[in-house]
Structures are given as C-alpha cells and as structure tokens.
Amino acid sequence: MANKTVQFEIKRQASPDDPAVWERFELEWRPGMNVTTAMMDIAANPVTADGKPTTPVTYDSCCLEEICGSCAMRINGRARMACSSLVDNLEQPIRVEPLSKFPLVRDLQVDRSVLFENLKAVKAWIPIDGTYDLGSGPRVYPQQQEVNYPLSNCISCTCCMEVCPQFNEETGFVGAATIAQVKLFNNHPTGSVLKEERLRALAGDGGIQECGFAQNCVEVCPKKLPLTNTISDVSRDVLVQKAKDFLRG
C-alpha cells in the first residue's frame, strides 16, 4: 500500500492561443484522495510521469466541499466537481479536461461569467424596498419552503449547461440553472412581482423553448435540483405569458 500510485492525464493549455497538450502524472495514492488533492500534489512537485518539469495546473477551486461551485471540470468525460470526485471511484488513468462549452482561460480554468449575466437578465432577486427594519417577511408555509429550498441549492457550477446539447453559440440557450432561478423567484410572494418580466426574458431567442428535453442536466447536477420538472413548469408559465401578451396586443 505504501507505494500505491494514481495515474492522471491532464489536458494542458497555457492560454487560449496556445495548443492543447496532454500530460501524464503518477501521484502517490492516499486514502480519501480526490482530484483537487492531485492538483495540489502536482503544484508541490510539478513533474510529469516522464520526469519532465512542468508548471502547476491552473484550475478554479475554493471550498473543496462541493458548495461553492468552483471546481467543475470534465473528469473521465463527465462534467463534475473535482473536489467530490474521489480517485477510488474513478477508472484510471483519470482523464481531466476543462469544461468545453465555455471560453478557456488556461488549463482547466474556463470563464463561466455567462451564467451570472443570465441571472441579471432574468432579475434573479427579490425586489425589497430597502434594508432598514420593515418588519418580518411574508409567511411561507413549510410545504412551500420545501419546494423552494432545493432550487436555492444551485451552486452555479454550470455542469447542467456543459452537458446540454442545446447550450451552444447557435441557440444562445440560457440553460437549466437560470430557469431554475426563475422558478425560485417567481414562487416567492415578493419575488413574484417581477414574474412577468422574468417570463418574457425567457420567451425570445435563447429562451426556454430552446430546451430539447435531453434530460442530461438533471442527471449531472451535483445538487440534484429537479431541473427537468422545473423547466416544464416554467415552460408552461412562459406560454401562458406569451398568450396573455398576445391578447393584450
């Protein structure tokens, strides 16, 4: 056990303009080891399996407990969080690549700011009057809280967008994560004030009708958001809104 090792193949790319290359690493195995630990080990000893010096791997990470949403990458072909990917559960060599649907920055780091822009476009917030003491919030019954809380668990990892066949430059589809937030805020008694605006934001090109119902999103979501059901619900609301807007002329 002392000399047990783990094999990695990591896709490296020094910048968006440089060519991509694969590098192999052989690292010491330890109990409970995850993919982010491997990245840290490489940083402390940046040498490939062939003995060639290289650079530490650039990647996003923060909390290491699958709640911040930073370390999404493709591991053995599947979009997932590196911190909760334990090497003992993965086939070796473990192949690690950046998410493919977002602009590459370097190595495993990509630019996912499109999600935050989408959240702006659908006004994913509660329009409160102000932060001074205005008394308690609206009553929310436990049954409603139990619907909303799972939607509020989205960690913005963008795995659902990565695996969606419709999420590409051609469609401009907003993706499942944003649609789930529309439902969350439309469900809230105060948030529902902006419901029509949110639904209209999802009605045009790149909106909810781009969804092809491949259901990849719900399978890959690390937080198990009920994404496909949510898309169905919001789709219906968008159609109703379109009809209303049409009749209003």
Place this chain on the structure above:
Amino acid sequence: MAAPRIIVVGGGLAGLSAAIKIAEAGGSVDLFSIVPVKRSHSVCAQGGINAAKNLKGEGDTTYKHFDDTIYGGDFLANQTPVKLMCVAAPAIIDLLDRMGVPFNRTPEGLLDFRRFGGTLYNRTAFAGATTGQQLLYALDEQVRRYESEGKVKKYEGWEFLSAIIDSKGIARGITALDLRTMELRSFAAGAVILATGGIGAIFGKSTNSVVCTGSAQSAVYQQGVYYANGEFIQVHPTCIPGEDKLRLMSESARGEGGRVWIPRNPGDKRPGKEIPEAERFYFLEEWYPKYGNLVPRDIATRAIHKVVYENHLGIDGQPMVYLDLTHIDRATLDRKLGGILDIYEKFVGDDPHEVPMKIFPGMHYTMGGIWVDFNQMTNVPGIYAIGECDYQYHGANRLGANSLLSCIYAGFISGPHALEYTKNLPAMEGDEGHAAELARQAELNAGLLKNEGKENPFKLWRELGDTMTKHATVIRYNKGLKQADEKIVELLDRYKNVSLADRSQWANTSFAFARQLKNMLELARVIVQGAVLRDESRGAHYKPDFPERDDERFLKTTKASFTDSGPRFEYEEVDTQYIKPRRRSYDAAN
C-alpha cells in the same frame, strides 16, 4: 461633487452587506474579490444565524444573547459593539427573510429556530444545514440588482495586494492584481473596507476555503494597521479529517440532538452501531450535564482531545470520536441537516442516517483580526475591516451561529460610516502615493518572477501548516510556540530562495500563491508570539502550564504592530461596562 468611490475587498457576507448599504445610500462601490463573489467562503457556513426573537416561548431576550456571547468569549470582547449587535439581530433576520432566504418554517409559516452551542435557548434561524450558502446568495442577488443599476462595479478575479496610504497617513485606494492577465493596477477610493475572511491556510489544513489565506490582513498589518488578539484561533470539535482539508460537520448536528461518544473499551474493534449503549461513553453529557453536547466549541474540542490523547479511547486507536445521529428519524434529518449529511456521505462513503460519523477537531475560525474601532475603522483613517477578518465580536471563543450575524452586522455598520467619512475627506494632493505604491508592488512582483532558488512555495506552505497545527491550536506550550516562531523565521529566510516553476504572465496561480505565502508567514508570527506572551488560559487559548484565566494581567486586547524585526505587542483595556467578568464554567448547573 459626488462622494468618492468606496472599495470593498471581499464578497462574502460582510463585504456584500457593506456594499448593499453603501449602494442603497447613494454611494458607488468597487467590489474586489479573488473568486466570483457567489463562491466566497461564507457558503460553507452551515448551521444557522443567531437572533433572540423568542418565537418558542422560552423568554429569550437580546440581553441573554449578549450575555451568552460575552460569557462564551470568556469576557475578552468589547461589550458595547457586542451588545449593539445582539440588539440588531432580530431585525437582521427579518431583513434576510424579506430577501427571500428559504429559512426552515414552523407549521404556521413562521421562522423555525434551533439550539446551538453555548446557549440554552432555541435562538438559531436556519435554512437546512446550508444557511451560509442561502444567506450569501440572498445578499449576492441584492448586489447583482445594484450592479445592474450601475451602483456596484465588480472586480472578480482580482486580488488585493496593498492599501495606498498618502503622506498624511490616510488611505487613498488599493493596488490589486488581475489574476488572469497578471496586470498590476492601482484604484483610487475615499475609503477601503476589507472583508477578507479568515486565515485558515496558515494552518495548512482547516475547514476554510483555499482563498482564506489572511494575505490581505497581513498586507495592511505590514503597512501599519494593528492586528488584535491574533492568538485566538477556534478549533471546531466536529470535522471530517481529510487529505486536502478538514470538512466541517456543523454544530447543528448536535443542536438537533446529535450525540458525541466513544467506546468505553479502548481499541473496541466492533463497528459503532454494534456497540451496546452501556459500553458507550457519552463524555460531553457526563462531564457537562447542563449543556451536554452543546457546550461551546473550545470546551468540546478540549474534551475530545482529552478522551483521545489522555484516556486513549479514540475509535480503534485513531484520533477520532463518534458523532451520532442514527437515533433521529430520517425525515427530520433530511429536512434539517440534509446538506451536511450529503457532504459526509460523498466524502467518506458512509451514510450518517445509518452509521455514526467519525469526526475530529479542526482549525475553523479566526477570532482575532484587524483591530477596529466601534465604527469598524482601523487605526489608519479610511481603512475599515469587517467580518471574520476583524477582531471585534467573539472575544476568546466564538459561539456557533454568531459569525454570520457579526459579518452582516459589521457590514451594516461600516458601509454607512465609510460613506459619511468620504464626504468629509480632504481632496487628494498630487497622486497621494499611488505611483510609489505601484512601484513597490511591481518590484516585489518582478523579484519573485526573477528569483532563482530551490524552494517550492507549496512545500514551504505545507511546513508552515504542520508547525502551526502542532504548536498553535488546541493545547499550547511556550516551548512549542517558540519552536514554531523559529520555524517561521526559517521559512521566511527560505522564502528568499523561492523559485517559481511557472514564470508566465497569464493566469499564473503559483505566482499569486507565492505572494500570499509571504504574507501568511508574517501573520503566523503574530499568532505564535501573541500566544507565547499570554500566560493564561482563556477561551480557545489553552496552556496547561497556565490553566486559569488571569484577568488581572490579561483581561486585555492584544495589539500587534509590524516592525522589520517582527511583531511588536501592546495591550489595551477591554470594555466590560455592562457585564462584570465572572468565572466561565459549563460543567455545573450555574
């Protein structure tokens, strides 16, 4: 003329709270963060947020919250700001509720509250076991709203390097590094609010996120800002030991009835579930009958250390004890603790509904921090500090679920004050030090990139973490602390020979890390030397050679200031005007 812009560094609960207050009052904010603010370390907070709303008919009051907090902190916190925070807490919960935080509810649709450590009241509002995440998102959403209105400009992916301080000693802005393009720039501001969190990385492995290095705190400390009570570090009793970090198992597990125990027979080989009740030692319940499993964290952590290292009762001889939830029904666990049970199952592979969790204490929270006045301003006019990076609210030991509160409260105090301050700021003369500070930072960067040596910064960091964890956590001896200081001095010397495997100028993470490491080393000296000087035991600071609290000598705030030869220490009286210090003890029914 419009008021100058205000810079907020850090986008966790504290930074976002300050940004919201400033934007709401008509100010303009530049918000800097290493990570997209929605990924800040506040997401890791689990159990809840305290406020004495007394919705359970127990007769809870904000004064009792205040007393629990002061007593829990072993009387080291200044009482005035803590009192004001506890009074403000119920309205803060209401505000968060209005912002849409999906707090758990009672059948009538009201906020639910649960027990937490160091109190006998159900005072903790919660959203499952991911309360920090839910609070952060609510504030993030409000800031996004202000961002879309042009009142907040975000600089995500930028790292704070230093404050710009003019010839009169007044803050005029910051220098920062774009972590993608590696561009170094200065930014002008009328005030700078630091909300840069804890310093877990100094201890190598901790419950903190990897961005919690303390680098920003250390940078301003080296520029003349006082650092206070650095020696007070909270070690959380219940964490999952791991290779890369120690993952928190929230105190809420015990708040909902979780029990901590170990087998009575040393080296008992049976799986936990098969050990009969009579052969289990519920040591917290036995030693602390009144508070039981909900004694404050410093007490629980020392008790676990005692059963493992003095009584040699760790599970299977390992440094671990059981945290047991298996007697609680599945539906309740999922509704109230789902998030943390998922974490345990994902990282350990066992289902905590079915088997007791194996846990051990780990470095968790930084009670000490940047010295601030009651308006959150440091001794350098125009520099503020809020949230975990300040020293203000938790004394010698923080109570669970008080940190989310102190972050938001301090943000709410600092924002409006900073805005007022900037309105009366004398106009800039010349460039007020921008060029000089930029040149100093450029020289540091160039030196690091050129350096030819043999030292790897990540290896030096591991050595720092090992020595800090060994000598400066649960049990402290002056001999060990002095050894730790010598080790840090050695590491500072070896740092001069740091050579980067990556010298590129694009998304170079080891370069950024090497800059942080220097700051970690300087701040580590404040922690260990402060601990050497404090020959008493108070809250989380425990010295077996000085087991009692010594109010006569040490009912004082430690203040460290930077000199080229290391930290210099002085002490300041603590504000104890409301509650007379009394002996702190959770064992008897007092």
